[in-house]
Amino acid sequence: MARHLITSALPYINGIKHLGNMVGSMLPADVYSRYLRQRGHDVLYICATDEHGTPAELAAKEAGLSVAEFCAQAHDAQKAVYDGFALAFDYFGRSSSEQNVEITQHFARRLNENGFIEERAIRQVYSPTDGRFLPDRYVEGTCPHCGYDKARGDQCENCTRVLDPTDLINPRSAISGSTDLEVRETKHLFLLQSKLQHEVEEWVSRHEAEWPQLASSIARKWLTEGLHDRAITRDLDWGVPVPADTWPELAAEGKVFYVWFDAPIEYIGATKEWSDLDQENRDWKSWWYEADDAVRYTEFMAKDNVPFHTVMFPATELGVREPWKKVDYVKAFNWLTYYGGKFSTSQKRGVFTDQALEILPADYWRYFLIANAPESDDSSFTWEHFTATVNKDLADTLGNFVNRVLSFSRKRFGDDVPEGGAPGEAEAKLGEEIARLLAEYETQMEALQFRKAAAALRALWSAGNSYLEEKAPWLEIKTDKDGAALTLRTAMNLIHLYSVVSEPFIPATSAAMRQAFSLTDDTATWITEAEAKSLTAVPAGTPFTVPPVLFAKLTDEDLETYKERFGGTAE
Numbered sequence: 399m400a401r402h403l404i405t406s407a408l409p410y411i412n413g414i415k416h417l418g419n420m421v422g423s424m425l426p427a428d429v430y431s432r433y434l435r436q437r438g439h440d441v442l443y444i445c446a447t448d449e450h451g452t453p454a455e456l457a458a459k460e461a462g463l464s465v466a467e468f469c470a471q472a473h474d475a476q477k478a479v480y481d482g483f484a485l486a487f488d489y490f491g492r493s494s495s496e497q498n499v500e501i502t503q504h505f506a507r508r509l510n511e512n513g514f515i516e517e518r519a520i521r522q523v524y525s526p527t528d529g530r531f532l533p534d535r536y537v538e539g540t541c542p543h544c545g546y547d548k549a550r551g552d553q554c555e556n557c558t559r560v561l562d563p564t565d566l567i568n569p570r571s572a573i574s575g576s577t578d579l580e581v582r583e584t585k586h587l588f589l590l591q592s593k594l595q596h597e598v599e600e601w602v603s604r605h606e607a608e609w610p611q612l613a614s615s616i617a618r619k620w621l622t623e624g625l626h627d628r629a630i631t632r633d634l635d636w637g638v639p640v641p642a643d644t645w646p647e648l649a650a651e652g653k654v655f656y657v658w659f660d661a662p663i664e665y666i667g668a669t670k671e672w673s674d675l676d677q678e679n680r681d682w683k684s685w686w687y688e689a690d691d692a693v694r695y696t697e698f699m700a701k702d703n704v705p706f707h708t709v710m711f712p713a714t715e716l717g718v719r720e721p722w723k724k725v726d727y728v729k730a731f732n733w734l735t736y737y738g739g740k741f742s743t744s745q746k747r748g749v750f751t752d753q754a755l756e757i758l759p760a761d762y763w764r765y766f767l768i769a770n771a772p773e774s775d776d777s778s779f780t781w782e783h784f785t786a787t788v789n790k791d792l793a794d795t796l797g798n799f800v801n802r803v804l805s806f807s808r809k810r811f812g813d814d815v816p817e818g819g820a821p822g823e824a825e826a827k828l829g830e831e832i833a834r835l836l837a838e839y840e841t842q843m844e845a846l847q848f849r850k851a852a853a854a855l856r857a858l859w860s861a862g863n864s865y866l867e868e869k870a871p872w873l874e875i876k877t878d879k880d881g882a883a884l885t886l887r888t889a890m891n892l893i894h895l896y897s898v899v900s901e902p903f904i905p906a907t908s909a910a911m912r913q914a915f916s917l918t919d920d921t922a923t924w925i926t927e928a929e930a931k932s933l934t935a936v937p938a939g940t941p942f943t944v945p946p947v948l949f950a951k952l953t954d955e956d957l958e959t960y961k962e963r964f965g966g967t968a969e
Contacts, residue, residue, distance in 0.1 A: 401440045417779060420763075451634070452533050502659070509714065512717055522581065535550045637657070696727045732774075781960045907948050910946075
């Protein structure tokens with residue numbers, strides 16, 4: 399089987415992420431990773447917290463902690479939430495790791511040796527009060543376009559206009575609040591992307607036909623506009639240091655690499671972190687170095703991250719002139735909005751992942767988010783839509799099917815799967831339909847079409863309900879007890895099939911369904927076409943239990959409670 403390397407966009411260290419972040423990268427990557435593992439592939443799913451940059455320093459200052467302490471605590475807090483969502487990372491690392499420092503500095507040295515890094519003097523805001531140059535986000539002031547008085551030196555969050563620190567009216571230091579600011583000359587390292595333009599274009603042209611239109615169009619737009627040389631260092635206290643053996647003057651000034659230079663390299667760094675935990679059995683380089691023919695690499699990210707992963711990081715890898723693995727497939731997502739407006743971490747608008755788990759178990763959220771993933775366009779989260787989906791798909795279509803089959807069978811036949819007669823025309827018809835729908839589900843999962851995969855999974859669940867309604871064992875048992883027993887045994891085999899194939903979407907629920915049957919040799923990781931047609935994995939006589947309600951229906955009162963807590967509109 400193939401080896402699959404999977405990464406999702408690194409969640410920034412500053413704060414717990416909202417549902418839009420979850421569905422735009424980590425959750426679909428987890429669903430796909432789980433599916434591939436079930437199909438027998440060798441999978442490595444890597445992610446990490448993105449810990450460098452100005453926001454981390456400012457958040458640490460606000461929390462009254464050193465940046466190292468803040469990042470360590472925030473990493474653990476985020477990891478706890480992702481564990482709550484059952485994200486099965488093979489490793490969840492940190493971009494501040496020694497491994498990332500080592501590999502980032504190696505990349506920088508090689509780029510410099512190959513003529514793709516240049517030291518340039520630029521003019522930058524300096525704060526005498528703070529005794530330091532201020533990166534863009536360390537300068538705050540009034541936006542000249544909309545008058546928002548808390549605009550940052552890189553962008554106004556209110557009107558979203560891109561800014562330069564010198565554009566701000568009444569600028570001040572975000573550290574001390576001082577308005578005594580000067581513009582002085584300083585030196586920084588620039589990655590000469592312009593010299594790599596043609597190589598990146600050739601590389602993109604070899605891959606973009608396979609990518610989703612969203613990913614390829616964003617990459618092509620950046621290339622059409624032309625790649626510009628980009629500063630890759632900053633004046634910060636926290637980050638990957640510029641190596642003193644190559645740039646002694648800049649190192650002495652405390653320059654660190656810009657977060658968007660070292661963050662993508664952390665995919666490699668985190669893999670080395672994982673490997674270093676068990677060096678005898680794990681080889682990080684086999685996934686990343688000279689691995690083009692041996693590894694299929696898939697990245698998951700929202701559209702704002704696409705340029706960095708389809709253009710900027712490939713430019714870095716190409717310029718290193720070493721055979722590092724580059725992405726094969728970029729699964730890009732649009733936005734998940736909240737009632738048509740943006741989720742906002744800073745303005746606390748929308749549902750955040752820790753809050754979601756306080757309300758309901760992870761499987762409710764996992765299914766809803768993937769079934770409504772913003773693939774072809776933006777999708778909107780509303781409590782009305784969430785409630786309707788939970789009630790219709792999870793509680794009624796799946797949960798009620800499981801409960802009424804097992805409860806009715808135990809009531810009428812006891813605690814073992816009943817025998818019944820031989821399968822007939824209805825069972826043969828059902829088997830053909832299940833095999834067809836399972837093939838459709840597999841096709842959509844292989845194509846990374848998550849909404850369509852969810853629809854195929856929902857259709858599999860619905861097929862069980864249709865069969866049950868057609869056979870009506872509660873009526874059948876009055877005239878044909880063996881026929882009713884056959885119906886229930888067939889339905890129980892459907893429950894087992896659901897427990898296997900639903901696992902990528904709803905892992906906890908799948909485990910509960912599977913554990914309902916006391917099968918001593920249940921090692922199935924997937925269902926073959928023949929197994930889907932025959933539906934005989936759970937033989938007669940198998941003991942079973944009735945699990946607790948899998949999915950509780952949400953009431954109008956629940957809906958109003960959620961809307962009151964989180965708001966029922968974007969604003």
